[in-house]
Amino acid sequence: xxxxxxxxxxxxxxxxxxxxxxxxxxxxxxxxxxxxxxxxxxxxxxxxxxxxxxxxxxxxxxxxxxxxxxxxxxxxxxxxxxxxxxxxxxxxxxxxxxxxxxxxxxxxxxxxxxxxxxxxxxxxxxxxxxxxxxxxxxxxxxxxxxxxxxxxxxxxxxxxxxxxxxxxxxxxxxxxxxxxxxxxxxxxxxxxxxxxxxxxxxxxxxxxxxxxxxxxxxxxxxxxxxxxxxxxxxxxxxxxxxxxxxxxxxxxxxxxxxxxxxxxxxxxxxxxxxxxxxxxxxxxxxxxxxxxxxxxxxxxxxxxxxxxxxxxxxxxxxxxxxxxxxxxxxxxxxxxxxxxxxxxxxxxxxxxxxxxxxxxxxxxxxxxxxxxxxxxxxxxxxxxxxxxxxxxxxxxxxxxxxxxxxxxxxxxxxxxxxxxxxxxxxxxxxxxxxxxxxxxxxxxxxxxxxxxxxxxxxxxxxxxxxxxxxxxxxxxxxxxxxxxxxxxxxxxxxxxxxxxxxxxxxxxxxxxxxxxxxxxxxxxxxxxxxxxxxxxxxxxxxxxxxxxxxxxxxxxxxxxxxxxxxxxxxxxxxxxxxxxxxxxxxxxxxxxxxxxxxxxxxxxxxxxxxxxxxxxxxxxxxxxxxxxxxxxxxxxxxxxxxxxxxxxxxxxxxxxxxxxxxxxxxxxxxxxxxxxxxxxxxxxxxxxxxxxxxxxxxxxxxxx
DNA sequence: CAGTGAGCGAGCTTCCGCTTGACTT
Numbered sequence: 001x002x003x004x005x006x007x008x009x010x011x012x013x014x015x016x017x018x019x020x021x022x023x024x025x026x027x028x029x030x031x032x033x034x035x036x037x038x039x040x041x042x043x044x045x046x047x048x049x050x051x052x053x054x055x056x057x058x059x060x061x062x063x064x065x066x067x068x069x070x071x072x073x074x075x076x077x078x079x080x081x082x083x084x085x086x087x088x089x090x091x092x093x094x095x096x097x098x099x100x101x102x103x104x105x106x107x108x109x110x111x112x113x114x115x116x117x118x119x120x121x122x123x124x125x126x127x128x129x130x131x132x133x134x135x136x137x138x139x140x141x142x143x144x145x146x147x148x149x150x151x152x153x154x155x156x157x158x159x160x161x162x163x164x165x166x167x168x169x170x171x172x173x174x175x176x177x178x179x180x181x182x183x184x185x186x187x188x189x190x191x192x193x194x195x196x197x198x199x200x201x202x203x204x205x206x207x208x209x210x211x212x213x214x215x216x217x218x219x220x221x222x223x224x225x226x227x228x229x230x231x232x233x234x235x236x237x238x239x240x241x242x243x244x245x246x247x248x249x250x251x252x253x254x255x256x257x258x259x260x261x262x263x264x265x266x267x268x269x270x271x272x273x274x275x276x277x278x279x280x281x282x283x284x285x286x287x288x289x290x291x292x293x294x295x296x297x298x299x300x301x302x303x304x305x306x307x308x309x310x311x312x313x314x315x316x317x318x319x320x321x322x323x324x325x326x327x328x329x330x331x332x333x334x335x336x337x338x339x340x341x342x343x344x345x346x347x348x349x350x351x352x353x354x355x356x357x358x359x360x361x362x363x364x365x366x367x368x369x370x371x372x373x374x375x376x377x378x379x380x381x382x383x384x385x386x387x388x389x390x391x392x393x394x395x396x397x398x399x400x401x402x403x404x405x406x407x408x409x410x411x412x413x414x415x416x417x418x419x420x421x422x423x424x425x426x427x428x429x430x431x432x433x434x435x436x437x438x439x440x441x442x443x444x445x446x447x448x449x450x451x452x453x454x455x456x457x458x459x460x461x462x463x464x465x466x467x468x469x470x471x472x473x474x475x476x477x478x479x480x481x482x483x484x485x486x487x488x489x490x491x492x493x494x495x496x497x498x499x500x501x502x503x504x505x506x507x508x509x510x511x512x513x514x515x516x517x518x519x520x521x522x523x524x525x526x527x528x529x530x531x532x533x534x535x536x537x538x539x540x541x542x543x544x545x546x547x548x549x550x551x552x553x554x555x556x557x558x559x560x561x562x563x564x565x566x567x568x569x570x571x572x573x574x575x576x577x578x579x580x581x582x583x584x585x586x587x588x589x590x591x592x593x594x595x596x597x598x599x600x601x602x603x604x605x606x607x608x609x610x611x612x613x614x615x616x617x618x619x620x621x622x623x624x625x626x627x628x629x630x631x632x633x634x635x636x637x638x639x640x641x642x643x644x645x646x647x648x649x650x651x652x653x654x655x656x657x658x659x660x661x662x663x664x665x666x667x668x669x670x671x672x673x674x675x676x677x678x679x680x681x682x683x684x685x686x687x688x689x690x691x692x693x694x695x696x697x698x699x700x701x702x703x704x
Numbered sequence: 705c706a707g708t709g710a711g712c713g714a715g716c717t718t719c720c721g722c723t724t725g726a727c728t729t
Binding site for chain 1: 705706707708709711712713714715716717718719720721722723724725729
């Protein structure tokens with residue numbers, strides 16, 4: 001009997017379909033051994049010796065593994081082909097051979113002995129196909145000690161950072177706080193962005209457009225709009241109303257002609273197939289899903305066998321899947337949509353570990369109209385996400401979409417009658433647009449807002465008539481706050497965190513109340529700012545954006561056997577330990593700023609009312625707590641009257657599930673409620689109108 | 705995950721990365 005051990009039970013089920021009766025499959029459900037939860041578990045005095053214990057939740061799996069092992073002659077450790085998978089493989093072997101006391105005590109005596117000629121071997125494969133598995137079984141090896149050491153180093157370093165710094169925060173800031181290589185940097189990104197926004201100085205600028213007319217026949221004229229881009233060969237930068245007025249004055253007294261018309265063909269590649277990160281970004285942008293939700297929906301698709309594994313950083317595609325989709329494209333859309341050769345996508349991230357494939361449908365014939373989930377709780381959401389994954393995958397193996405781009409440059413010269421000007425001025429104005437002439441992969445993922453640019457047919461030197469000059473006041477905008485999509489994108493780019501941790505990390509920093517989501521955007525809280533400044537101020541090097549990248553380089557060397565992991569840890573730990581000691585001794589406890597309401601406490605008449613944040617959100621309390629325990633509800637007004645009853649104020653409230661919504665302060669008399677912030681109407685209508693007329697951006701880029 | 709309305713609350717906690725289930729703050 002042969003036993004194959006993998007990490008995911010779904011993977012086990014899929015593989016069992018390929019294999020005959022002489023193979024059985026078991027899943028570990030992730031790590032089965034780890035450092036203990038309630039102690040450090042690292043002996044820093046003795047070369048960082050880690051203490052690995054059985055993960056409590058996995059005792060059932062371990063028991064089953066051992067039982068199955070007694071029936072086997074050959075065991076294949078087929079955990080994922082990466083650092084973590086190698087460590088799991090080692091732990092499985094230890095557990096099966098009964099090398100840990102806790103397992104021995106509880107279960108060993110009850111179990112039958114292992115087969116005397118038992119072979120335990122490590123195998124790896126990158127795609128879940130019969131061929132890949134058979135190939136892997138042909139080339140078994142033993143567990144790679146160096147790769148396991150790299151995992152130990154990663155684990156120990158994270159444990160030391162997290163379990164040394166968190167208690168320091170309890171002492172110096174507040175109980176229950178936490179710090180870590182990943183979460184602290186994530187908060188740092190949000191804090192620094194917020195400060196950039198606060199420091200941002202808005203600058204005024206103006207954009208100028210001309211509505212021009214061309215004679216297309218004796219009876220017909222056509223109007224189009226051009227945007228000012230240059231004057232006297234310099235980029236047109238118009239800073240205020242006065243400057244804009246001068247330009248408008250000039251343009252109203254100018255002669256217009258076509259300077260040139262440039263046409264070129266533009267080919268656009270399809271996007272790579274989804275990874276965890278890009279899938280989460282797409283679902284966030286298109287449907288405003290949280291990464292947690294996207295991952296849950298993807299999990300249900302994976303469990304139904306509809307998609308490949310959803311926690312991956314790889315864009316690798318199995319050859320068999322590519323062959324099938326190529327046949328599908330040819331049959332369904334025709335040969336002109338099929339490239340000569342299959343497309344390959346390079347992995348973008350340096351730290352990608354190539355353990356899994358890209359996220360793709362397992363059966364390309366399962367089109368969205370045939371799609372049906374037999375069970376699960378996300379039936380309609382699953383269909384939506386599946387459609388996205390399906391389209392992305394099919395499109396990624398189709399030919400380029402082709403556009404004709406036209407750029408019309410118009411020259412405006414002030415007429416000689418304008419006498420007040422020192423010299424005559426030459427302006428360049430431009431209209432541009434792209435027309436799709438062959439859809440290619442856009443057949444499957446159509447452009448979201450495609451409009452024909454509607455440029456006139458004009459020739460060089462053709463004279464034009466001015467209809468109207470339009471000027472528009474604009475202001476430069478600060479960088480945007482992060483949302484889940486842009487945060488994940490940034491983390492991935494920095495190599496911080498893994499596909500399995502993006503969603504949990506985003507949850508953690510919110511549960512700790514370091515950041516909060518406001519209309520989908522992340523803002524730091526006073527706690528977040530205080531903790532960030534404390535940690536960055538004292539431990540800059542660990543939370544440097546480059547730290548993880550450097551760590552990965554070191555781990556690579558450990559994995560290659562070029563370096564001892566204990567040596568790497570020593571280099572990290574000795575300066576860190578010194579710093580810890582000095583901060584422990586010298587740093588004062590820092591106060592988290594509280595928002596003051598500027599009112600005396602009605603109970604003790606001595607303290608002041610302040611806003612505090614408890615487990616369930618904000619509340620008002622006396623500044624003299626715990627001497628005075630006065631408290632009341634916190635009402636967050638947004639400075640607007642209720643749009644329904646017009647009497648109460650609009651206030652921010654939260655549901656039982658902590659979701660934010662807007663309500664009326666005179667509830668329950670007035671029952672008005674809304675998920676979205678009520679908008680002040682009128683202000684943006686004009687903006688939209690002008691934007692619509694601008695030819696420079698006729699359609700929004702569509703990345704879905 | 706879907707989720708629209710009480711009143712609680714501020715002192716024994718924490719990391720990252722694998723994997724699923726599970727009614728909760």
